[in-house]
Amino acid sequence: MARFTSIQTNFSTGELDPLLRARVDLQAYSNALEEATNVLVQPQGGIRRRPGSKYILDLPNAGANSVANGVRLVPFEFSTSDSYMLCFTHNRMYVFKNTVQQLDINAGTIDYLDTSSYGLTGARLANLTWTQSADTLILCHQDINPVKIVRGANDSAWTASTLTFDSIPKYAFTLSASNPAGTLTPSAVSGKVTLTASTGTPFSAASVGQYINASPQGRAKIVQYTSATVVQAIVEFPFFNTSAIANNDWELETGYEAVWSSGKGWPRSVTFHEGRLYFGGSKSRPSTVWGSKAGLFFDFEPTEGLDDDAVEATLDTNTFNAIVDITSGRDLQVFTTGGEFYVPQEGLDPITPTNFFVKATTRNGAKEGARVQQLESGTLFLQRQGKSLNEFAFTDTQLTYVTSKISLLAGHLLKSPTRMALRRSVATDENDVLLIVNSTGGSIAAFSLLRVQNVIAPSEWTTDGEYLDVGVDLTTIYTVVKRTVNSTTQYFIEVFDDTFQTDCAKSGGAAASVSMSHLVAKSVQVILDGAVQAAQTVPGGGTVTFPRSSASTYQVGLNYTVQAVTMPADIKIAAGTRLAYQKRIIEVNAIVKDTQHLVINDNELPFRNFDTGGTLDEAVPEFTGTKTIDSILGYTTEGKITVKQTVPLKMTLLGLEYKISTYPGG
């Protein structure tokens, strides 16, 4: 057996799909991990322990208001200094600011806003869409009149109301025409005219909005009802003259009604774009996009087709396209179950009724409920069946949008995804992080993205429970987690926090105990002044008493396992490849930064250094440099290195240099 030395300089491919296990020809293979659990890939290539989560609130777990019936996190950015995370559950809205729940909403006695009057039931939250401008948040679901949430004078002043439209566009769901008896006499041939029928009762109050057609010419829209024989109308095409129009030479065209109503359903998706409010799809018109009049966000009925008039277009393609989301990016982008569309605009040309077209681009289809996310490079969306994560981006070379599969190398991490949120990087040692909640298994697929460098590094985040939702308030990642505590299902609002190494955790300063009543009977990790103590089971009373009082800090929470496994070693020697040959990792040099704990191939590396004051029951010093472990035993055909953490301490792994022994012959 001969020995070779190799190095994995980075992990910027993240966890690689098992289907690519043999693709040693890919450049990504050498930068990949076979498993990347509870780690986050950094833009420089290293991996670090994912942030722990801070406990914020227990959500209802019983009755109609239980989170089991539905939950949704909706960010709300009121100003540069005031941003919130709104958590909707069945008929309730909880408000969080800077990870703190806002209490006594509207100076009342309850800590949530009652939304029971607006149809925000738990079952509807899964397909809720929203958009926000200044102090107003608009929520849409096809079964309810859009709801307006407005922040008032302070953090706990919130009001909800149904959105009142100045006008709603009309549509003839069932168009019909009748020939009333008698003649019809217009008072003028054009403009606003009075139409007088000679006999019968052809008109009623419901005639408003309907049309009169005349022969040889004339078409008018009824705008006002006067009596059963007299109406006022706006002429769309002039009448021939003002003589009485003979019976059977005029007809009443009916069937036009408000396109949104309780009977016909309401808009499904919403966004603001270039001074208009846009709705995408409705229950009865799933493929139609409506835009308000410019600057008049609630006025949707078009009049003269002028440039600032309301716009409306129905997708006309050879497939059924129910709109699931609509977003304002480089252009107005429309995501449907059948494909991706955009509203083309040239230069600074505005959208007007005469150029409001919706061009089809790609045919992936988007998943309803998982809201699309805007990245600098494009828009991220989940494929209709949730099988892939795609990026919808404009290309200057083709002058159109194309879709690329972001999850091409890690499709296995998408397990029936339901929710998606993006945390944008705010520092050079951060990537954009796209978090996708999987309904199967309750994990989070965390995609660390640096698109300008073509970095897509996925990993999987797990916890003692299931993630149900995730939302980002500027830089703060909120999550809703379902955990089984003391044989009871509990739902928690938690916040990912880089200063935490445990989940559902509480922290504080000097203390002798802490109430962990939300985790009764769970085994929790206790970290006092940076030193990990023995795990404890939270007693029935919920109070965890520390083995000693903390002098400066404590943290108590659920541990989670961190594990990264390299791909099977690919040794290229003169005699050929050695991918499936017996081989043995003999020695590993782990290049780490600010690391307190590491286990490599089940061998725990020493970090505590008694020379520098690192006595027991003190914080383990953070180590930066190379940690070496040798004399590792065991031949396998894979030659993988497993890096993990069993205790909640810091870890950043930058690279792995390793010595490997394998058969050298031809």
Add this chain to the structure above:
Amino acid sequence: MKMSRFDVLVNDLPLGDPHNAPGSSKIHNDPFTAAAVAATTLSAYSSYQQGQIQAKQLELRGRLEQTQFDRRAIQYQQKANETLRNLKRTQSALAARAFAGGIDPFSGSPDVVRAANETAAGREFQIYMADSDASFRAGDIAMQSGIAAAKTARQAGAFEAGTKLLLAGATAGKGGGFDRTSYNWLFPAPVETRTVI
């Protein structure tokens, strides 16, 4: 060529033969008086002729103006038809653009724009047709006006000629009297007007 009553009268005048002129038997006794009467008579004739010519010119001008108005009216009708043709082109382009743009051309904004186009084109069509009607009416008025002016010119010419003949008669009376009946040809019956178009 059909000739008018005036044409016949003018052509039948016995010019250039003073011996055949009516009343010559009394006037020629005084050569100066006869000359004055002859000159006045010729002047009367000239006035009459001028009136006739002016009437014809006015009548022709009326006809010309009517023709111009008629032509303008037809141009308006052409524009009205062109408006409808343009509308059809616009609407078809709108539908084609909507299809090409991936949207239903018969609902939403395309439908609104189509209705707006129809309204605008309808109004334009209507205005052109009204202009056409007005132009036809203006042509009729111009023609009637020309005929009326022609009638006035004839009457003025005849009146002036009559006045001059009266003067000639008076002159002749001083020299030997004046036989009114011999000059009936200078007092024609009222002119008939024709209805043109």
